[in-house]
Amino acid sequence: MIIVKIGGGKTINIAGIIEDLAGIDEPYVIVHGANALRDKLAEDLGQPKQVLTSVKGYSSVYSDEKLLDVMMMAYAGLRNKRIVELCHRHGINAVGLSGLDGKMVRGTRNKGIRVYQGKKLKIVRDFSGKPRSVNTSLLHLLLDNGYVPVLTVPIIDEHNAAINTENDDVVRVLQEALKADTVINLIEAPGFLENKDDAASLIKSISASDLAAREQQVEGRMKRKMLALKKLFEQGASRIIISDGRADYPVTDALAGNGTVIA
Amino acid sequence: MIIVKIGGGKTINIAGIIEDLAGIDEPYVIVHGANALRDKLAEDLGQPKQVLTSVKGYSSVYSDEKLLDVMMMAYAGLRNKRIVELCHRHGINAVGLSGLDGKMVRGTRNKGIRVYQGKKLKIVRDFSGKPRSVNTSLLHLLLDNGYVPVLTVPIIDEHNAAINTENDDVVRVLQEALKADTVINLIEAPGFLENKDDAASLIKSISASDLAAREQQVEGRMKRKMLALKKLFEQGASRIIISDGRADYPVTDALAGNGTVIA
Numbered sequence: 001m002i003i004v005k006i007g008g009g010k011t012i013n014i015a016g017i018i019e020d021l022a023g024i025d026e027p028y029v030i031v032h033g034a035n036a037l038r039d040k041l042a043e044d045l046g047q048p049k050q051v052l053t054s055v056k057g058y059s060s061v062y063s064d065e066k067l068l069d070v071m072m073m074a075y076a077g078l079r080n081k082r083i084v085e086l087c088h089r090h091g092i093n094a095v096g097l098s099g100l101d102g103k104m105v106r107g108t109r110n111k112g113i114r115v116y117q118g119k120k121l122k123i124v125r126d127f128s129g130k131p132r133s134v135n136t137s138l139l140h141l142l143l144d145n146g147y148v149p150v151l152t153v154p155i156i157d158e159h160n161a162a163i164n165t166e167n168d169d170v171v172r173v174l175q176e177a178l179k180a181d182t183v184i185n186l187i188e189a190p191g192f193l194e195n196k197d198d199a200a201s202l203i204k205s206i207s208a209s210d211l212a213a214r215e216q217q218v219e220g221r222m223k224r225k226m227l228a229l230k231k232l233f234e235q236g237a238s239r240i241i242i243s244d245g246r247a248d249y250p251v252t253d254a255l256a257g258n259g260t261v262i263a
Numbered sequence: 264m265i266i267v268k269i270g271g272g273k274t275i276n277i278a279g280i281i282e283d284l285a286g287i288d289e290p291y292v293i294v295h296g297a298n299a300l301r302d303k304l305a306e307d308l309g310q311p312k313q314v315l316t317s318v319k320g321y322s323s324v325y326s327d328e329k330l331l332d333v334m335m336m337a338y339a340g341l342r343n344k345r346i347v348e349l350c351h352r353h354g355i356n357a358v359g360l361s362g363l364d365g366k367m368v369r370g371t372r373n374k375g376i377r378v379y380q381g382k383k384l385k386i387v388r389d390f391s392g393k394p395r396s397v398n399t400s401l402l403h404l405l406l407d408n409g410y411v412p413v414l415t416v417p418i419i420d421e422h423n424a425a426i427n428t429e430n431d432d433v434v435r436v437l438q439e440a441l442k443a444d445t446v447i448n449l450i451e452a453p454g455f456l457e458n459k460d461d462a463a464s465l466i467k468s469i470s471a472s473d474l475a476a477r478e479q480q481v482e483g484r485m486k487r488k489m490l491a492l493k494k495l496f497e498q499g500a501s502r503i504i505i506s507d508g509r510a511d512y513p514v515t516d517a518l519a520g521n522g523t524v525i526a
Contacts, residue, residue, distance in 0.1 A: 085423065098359070
């Protein structure tokens with residue numbers, strides 16, 4: 001079982017990825033983002049995204065009801081359905097689902113983020129949270145009947161409200177549920193870079209035991225990604241490939257070991 | 264088996280409909296529109312919908328690729344996922360799907376519409392068409408496992424492209440596939456009106472045999488609706504209720520026979 005995560009960047013070669021996946025024999029599940037699309041849509045609708053910075057220095061998108069509306073349009077609507085359409089064009093019998101559908105991805109809502117407003121400390125609570133489990137029974141129902149699930153945010157919280165979450169965390173709970181051995185993460189870079197501004201500084205391989213050390217070297221969103229990767233190994237993944245989603249044959253490249261291989 | 268069609272008008276009481284459905288024991292499938300939402304979104308994005316008028320005088324929305332994008336956002340994205348969320352809040356185990364997902368609704372693309380451009384006759388081909396069949400096996404897979412399908416456009420054509428279609432026609436192929444005996448159509452009016460500007464002119468019942476005569480009396484979109492209703496009877500529906508989707512308890516009202524009952 002392979003989990004293929006398609007990043008939400010503007011230059012990801014989605015058509016190439018889907019065409020490539022049509023040649024894969026092993027069963028797989030697709031998880032995709034749409035952050036560039038969401039940001040553009042929010043801008044076009046005159047409600048540009050707001051970023052919250054916690055007192056500890058972590059930043060995150062402020063996910064109010066309006067942002068969730070935009071996410072439903074960008075992730076679960078336009079991006080998900082165009083991917084599903086592309087899949088069928090290549091003979092992949094795709095079914096696109098958000099985490100809300102059949103409670104596919106269940107999570108818990110964040111209690112609130114401590115932020116400074118001027119000099120005042122305030123707790124802001126939005127519709128964001130962490131995924132905790134997936135609906136394994138619905139996943140297997142689809143997979144066993146020949147359908148390829150194409151999953152995306154939002155997910156559903158403990159009170160049945162739609163919440164935003166990190167797709168990397170969705171991949172983590174999905175890998176755990178499906179006991180997937182391989183995770184392919186297609187991003188807008190050749191893989192993990194020693195120096196993020198230098199494409200030639202690609203790190204070709206990282207041992208699972210090195211991940212903790214790497215986690216200390218990086219910052220912000222990348223730190224969260226490293227943490228998510230470490231957990232994947234703790235859960236039993238045997239191979240994670242972070243590879244270039246902009247290439248002509250991103251999946252073939254990834255399976256051939258191009259990019260950063262963590263094993 | 265009941266098919267509940269929720270109209271896409273601005274004043275439809277979606278929350279009331281879903282709350283109401285939570286009390287229904289018989290199995291049902293939901294089909295929904297989102298035309299007011301689509302039109303507003305298209306306006307907000309600076310690409311207002313264009314209407315084509317055929318040489319025969321029929322008018323239809325010009326469904327180019329951009330309009331399909333907007334439909335995916337409005338119907339399959341925002342409206343579908345908010346309905347699914349509402350369902351879960353009321354204990355309904357909903358799975359939202361467009362006609363693309365698992366090829367749930369398959370159709371054929373229109374060959375083109377003959378329109379006048381100035382004095383020139385031109386054939387314009389867009390991404391619109393007619394639904395022909397539904398994926399009965401996927402529907403039963405979901406229903407038999409306790410999920411309530413929540414369906415919407417776009418659908419998929421014979422070349423696996425996304426196309427726009429009339430939700431009334433989707434209801435027709437769905438009724439045929441599921442052999443649903445009851446179809447509830449929730450609209451922004453008390454039912455069929457003798458005089459469309461007079462809410463008091465409600466037609467309380469129409470016999471199936473009267474439908475053909477009624478079809479001759481009405482025009483434009485309503486004519487198409489009447490035709491779709493006539494076909495439902497030919498296919499074996501025993502009861503169609505067109506009822507007020509703006510009411511507090513639209514489903515209870517409909518099942519109590521409020522609105523226009525065709526039987």
